[in-house]
Amino acid sequence: MATKLGLTVLDKGSLSAARELEDFPLKLFPEWRLPLSIAVGLTAFFFFYLFIRDVIYAYVEEKTEISYRIMVSLANKVFPIVALIMLSLCYLPGAIAVFFQLYRGTKYRRFPNWLDCWMLCRKQMGLVALGYAFLHAIYTFIIPIRYAFRHKFISEVVDEIKNNNITPFYFDNTKAWGADSFLSLGILGFFLFILLGLTSLPSVGGSLSWREFSFIQSKLGHLTLFICTAHGYIYGWNKFLLPSNYKWYTPPGYMLCLIVPSVVLVLKLLLLLPCVDRTLTRIQQGWERSQPKEEMVEIKATNL
Amino acid sequence: MATKLGLTVLDKGSLSAARELEDFPLKLFPEWRLPLSIAVGLTAFFFFYLFIRDVIYAYVEEKTEISYRIMVSLANKVFPIVALIMLSLCYLPGAIAVFFQLYRGTKYRRFPNWLDCWMLCRKQMGLVALGYAFLHAIYTFIIPIRYAFRHKFISEVVDEIKNNNITPFYFDNTKAWGADSFLSLGILGFFLFILLGLTSLPSVGGSLSWREFSFIQSKLGHLTLFICTAHGYIYGWNKFLLPSNYKWYTPPGYMLCLIVPSVVLVLKLLLLLPCVDRTLTRIQQGWERSQPKEEMVEIKATNL
Amino acid sequence: MATKLGLTVLDKGSLSAARELEDFPLKLFPEWRLPLSIAVGLTAFFFFYLFIRDVIYAYVEEKTEISYRIMVSLANKVFPIVALIMLSLCYLPGAIAVFFQLYRGTKYRRFPNWLDCWMLCRKQMGLVALGYAFLHAIYTFIIPIRYAFRHKFISEVVDEIKNNNITPFYFDNTKAWGADSFLSLGILGFFLFILLGLTSLPSVGGSLSWREFSFIQSKLGHLTLFICTAHGYIYGWNKFLLPSNYKWYTPPGYMLCLIVPSVVLVLKLLLLLPCVDRTLTRIQQGWERSQPKEEMVEIKATNL
Numbered sequence: 001m002a003t004k005l006g007l008t009v010l011d012k013g014s015l016s017a018a019r020e021l022e023d024f025p026l027k028l029f030p031e032w033r034l035p036l037s038i039a040v041g042l043t044a045f046f047f048f049y050l051f052i053r054d055v056i057y058a059y060v061e062e063k064t065e066i067s068y069r070i071m072v073s074l075a076n077k078v079f080p081i082v083a084l085i086m087l088s089l090c091y092l093p094g095a096i097a098v099f100f101q102l103y104r105g106t107k108y109r110r111f112p113n114w115l116d117c118w119m120l121c122r123k124q125m126g127l128v129a130l131g132y133a134f135l136h137a138i139y140t141f142i143i144p145i146r147y148a149f150r151h152k153f154i155s156e157v158v159d160e161i162k163n164n165n166i167t168p169f170y171f172d173n174t175k176a177w178g179a180d181s182f183l184s185l186g187i188l189g190f191f192l193f194i195l196l197g198l199t200s201l202p203s204v205g206g207s208l209s210w211r212e213f214s215f216i217q218s219k220l221g222h223l224t225l226f227i228c229t230a231h232g233y234i235y236g237w238n239k240f241l242l243p244s245n246y247k248w249y250t251p252p253g254y255m256l257c258l259i260v261p262s263v264v265l266v267l268k269l270l271l272l273l274p275c276v277d278r279t280l281t282r283i284q285q286g287w288e289r290s291q292p293k294e295e296m297v298e299i300k301a302t303n304l
Numbered sequence: 305m306a307t308k309l310g311l312t313v314l315d316k317g318s319l320s321a322a323r324e325l326e327d328f329p330l331k332l333f334p335e336w337r338l339p340l341s342i343a344v345g346l347t348a349f350f351f352f353y354l355f356i357r358d359v360i361y362a363y364v365e366e367k368t369e370i371s372y373r374i375m376v377s378l379a380n381k382v383f384p385i386v387a388l389i390m391l392s393l394c395y396l397p398g399a400i401a402v403f404f405q406l407y408r409g410t411k412y413r414r415f416p417n418w419l420d421c422w423m424l425c426r427k428q429m430g431l432v433a434l435g436y437a438f439l440h441a442i443y444t445f446i447i448p449i450r451y452a453f454r455h456k457f458i459s460e461v462v463d464e465i466k467n468n469n470i471t472p473f474y475f476d477n478t479k480a481w482g483a484d485s486f487l488s489l490g491i492l493g494f495f496l497f498i499l500l501g502l503t504s505l506p507s508v509g510g511s512l513s514w515r516e517f518s519f520i521q522s523k524l525g526h527l528t529l530f531i532c533t534a535h536g537y538i539y540g541w542n543k544f545l546l547p548s549n550y551k552w553y554t555p556p557g558y559m560l561c562l563i564v565p566s567v568v569l570v571l572k573l574l575l576l577l578p579c580v581d582r583t584l585t586r587i588q589q590g591w592e593r594s595q596p597k598e599e600m601v602e603i604k605a606t607n608l
Numbered sequence: 609m610a611t612k613l614g615l616t617v618l619d620k621g622s623l624s625a626a627r628e629l630e631d632f633p634l635k636l637f638p639e640w641r642l643p644l645s646i647a648v649g650l651t652a653f654f655f656f657y658l659f660i661r662d663v664i665y666a667y668v669e670e671k672t673e674i675s676y677r678i679m680v681s682l683a684n685k686v687f688p689i690v691a692l693i694m695l696s697l698c699y700l701p702g703a704i705a706v707f708f709q710l711y712r713g714t715k716y717r718r719f720p721n722w723l724d725c726w727m728l729c730r731k732q733m734g735l736v737a738l739g740y741a742f743l744h745a746i747y748t749f750i751i752p753i754r755y756a757f758r759h760k761f762i763s764e765v766v767d768e769i770k771n772n773n774i775t776p777f778y779f780d781n782t783k784a785w786g787a788d789s790f791l792s793l794g795i796l797g798f799f800l801f802i803l804l805g806l807t808s809l810p811s812v813g814g815s816l817s818w819r820e821f822s823f824i825q826s827k828l829g830h831l832t833l834f835i836c837t838a839h840g841y842i843y844g845w846n847k848f849l850l851p852s853n854y855k856w857y858t859p860p861g862y863m864l865c866l867i868v869p870s871v872v873l874v875l876k877l878l879l880l881l882p883c884v885d886r887t888l889t890r891i892q893q894g895w896e897r898s899q900p901k902e903e904m905v906e907i908k909a910t911n912l
Contacts, residue, residue: 028819028820028823029820065781067781067785068781068785068788069788071785071788071789072788072792131799131803134799135796135799137442138745138795138798138799139792139795140449141445141446141749142748142791143449144448144449144752145748145751145752146784146787146788146791147780147783147784147787147788148779148784148787148788150761151779151784153454153457153761154764154765154768156458157458157461157462157765158765158768158769160458161461161462161465161769171452171455172451173369173371173372175451176372176450176451176452177371177372177375179450179452180372180373180375180376180450180451180452181375183375183376183446183449183450184376184379184443187439187442187443187446191435191439191442194438195435201507201809201811201812202507202811202812202814202815203506203507203510203809203810203811204505206506206811211332212332215332444753445749445750447752447753448752457758457761460762461762461766464762465765465766465769475759476755477673477675477676479755480676480754480755480759481675483754483755483756484676484677484679484680484754484755485679487679487680487750487753487754488679488680488747491743491747492743494746495739495742495743495746498742505809505811506811507809507810507814508809508810510810511810515636516636516637519636
């Protein structure tokens, strides 16, 4: 009797264990899997892309071994790139959806499934992007402690003293302006991004009215995206036409990461044009471009 | 019929849109408007004040063009100033209220309206101050990456080598003590400030008992204010009497921002004196300085 | 009558005040007192230990006065040490509990009281550790702004120029690798640690399923502990056998702080061995090493 009981318990255990093992990947964080897989994919792609452009290139062309850069420099290039792309991917589906509505002239028809899935995981996508931005910030803070930075700095000074005899040596005002506005844009963008993240906390978001929440997520979100994109543009402000940037005819990473955000911002700008805006408001208040039959069908479909 | 319906919908739409536009500034974040307007006002004032003292002054008197400082240096002076003032403004009304009670000798009479409004938006004020403190922290972390910082550093080294021949050159222990305690006071203050902010999260605050919450917000809050004020005092520790600081006979910004916190701390200190404290405890336990008639009136007023 | 009432009120007041004062230390944050007292104890111990090893030693042996290090350098050594030890103390009781189960061959018997108390305050312990880690991070960020750092840097450059004439001077690739991986391990550990802290927020934790929560707290937690311990090992990677490190025959602080984490990780590794794991799974599914009588006794005990 005891053995039987023991056996049953045992079987049940192992069976449930087996079932658990099978369900494991399916049950854990279902809504996080798409954003995380996108993040992993982008990270891997840009890591290898930049690894080839920086480390391999330097090794092949200049015979210099700079593999130590993998740990910090490369990471600090990959993280902001992925963060910016994923942040813009949060706001792309909204724009696409609006254009669907404009094209169909009604808001009573369903969006295609892929768009639905996409719009459902915007929050998770934004939080992953925030994580990457956070890593980017910390990697930036510790730059001056790095051995490589201090070494470069010292040899810079040594060169300065060896070659240049007038002191104080030339101070480039434009450079100072560029560097400082680059930094402060980054800081402001990061600050707004963190605000966005805080409002996505269940308890904070719950204490906001619907209009306040949508105001923050839409207005503040697009402002954040704009500032971060400007941050990226200033980073490469005078390097866009530099031929030495196109190693092996490949564009540098920050150019690739600026494509999607620019597209999103241009679309958003189009939607703010008065004529488009008027039509849109009417559509979103229920007005339709005169096809009641389709609507009927649609309503039936939704009822079924 | 359809057109009519369309029209009605249309009208309703535009009307509601119009109403929305009118209500917009009234409905959005009502309790945040006073703190935010105070913050914007202080920021604008101190920005122009320091802009004139630093940039304009340098341009007029020393003929040097340092406008690039607007982006980081000026911002990193304005943010901590506003943060400290707003933090102290969170604790000033409490002190004022207590003095009202002491003066009237009862706790059964209403405070004037302006004091009520003020006390109601203390939390928002503190969170705005925390945002400014956060920006101050990040602006401080990226100082060593700035072009201007590195330029100044290099010329410092070059001068050192040109003029000074004994190495290692003089290490000022007092300076090291001052700089390090200045930094660590700032860090501790920032850390406590973030703790305060965390306890103001709805979910965290909800999990605390009333006494724990009041303990954190009052004791920890005043400690934070004290540390941050000390941080400010150490910043200007040996510069208070330097005449070169009073450009065009104006005091530097950090002096202005130390006035309110000092007042708040002195008031708090007065309230901790045993004699004052005893009376206060009795009053807050319902004891009154013998004017039942007024109280009756007051109670009637409250009942009406 | 009025006086009598006043007196009663008064007495009640003072009595209640007295009672409050007595209860104060007992009521306030009961579950935080053990972690906080451990933290204070460890901080005090390591502070004096390092104070003697660094400042006193330098003063006695090398006749150099470096007391200014107390503010930042010492703090930035003490904080990470305490943080790492307390983080590992969060995961030690879990391992001990499992070994209790393995040894007794059943999960139906109570753990000793000290283990219960310990396991109940793991969350608070982890949050205190997170606070220390946060302070460690900020103290690290502001290192380059310190007067002492810049002074050391400048004299480094001056020496470089005085003694060394080939430029660019030697770049140590191994050193660069070590320093960079040390930094990025620290950053990743800090990032994961903050994720752990976020999931311990009531509102966030409440939105997770039980399995998700346990997954994060156990898997992610041990990963964090592993990364932070590796961070510590890399810090002292080539200094373990350096005799100059053992001032007055005492080991440096980072060695002491690596003991507990290593023990925890080794225990965890033992539990992941297939044979141990199999028995453990069976036990936690209710199987017992054949002592039903004891169980009966135990169940009775629990029922009473």
